[in-house]
Amino acid sequence: MTLTIRKFIVIALITAVFLMANVVVVANWLADKGVDQMANYLKENFLTGTAITVIIALLILLVAPKNYGKTFSFSRSCPVCDKRLFGNGNYCSECGSKV
Numbered sequence: 001m002t003l004t005i006r007k008f009i010v011i012a013l014i015t016a017v018f019l020m021a022n023v024v025v026v027a028n029w030l031a032d033k034g035v036d037q038m039a040n041y042l043k044e045n046f047l048t049g050t051a052i053t054v055i056i057a058l059l060i061l062l063v064a065p066k067n068y069g070k071t072f073s074f075s076r077s078c079p080v081c082d083k084r085l086f087g088n089g090n091y092c093s094e095c096g097s098k099v
Contacts, residue, residue, distance in 0.1 A: 078095065078097060078099060080092065
């Protein structure tokens, strides 16, 4: 983890704590800007039950593709137990399956 990522994490945590401590002020500010009315309009017109069902179904079906073919990297995973394998071994040391 680089120093830049650590700085970003610390700034994000400080911002989250600050916003949580002032949640009433932030909620009133959003209400003054009309965000609640816009969200209500979007909910009534666009987020019907069918749309929510389709979105949830797509999120469930959205999975990362697994590459079980030959790879040219130093690390890969076992197709049975998903243990990280290093080197050119043909068998998984965890479950004994052929890779």
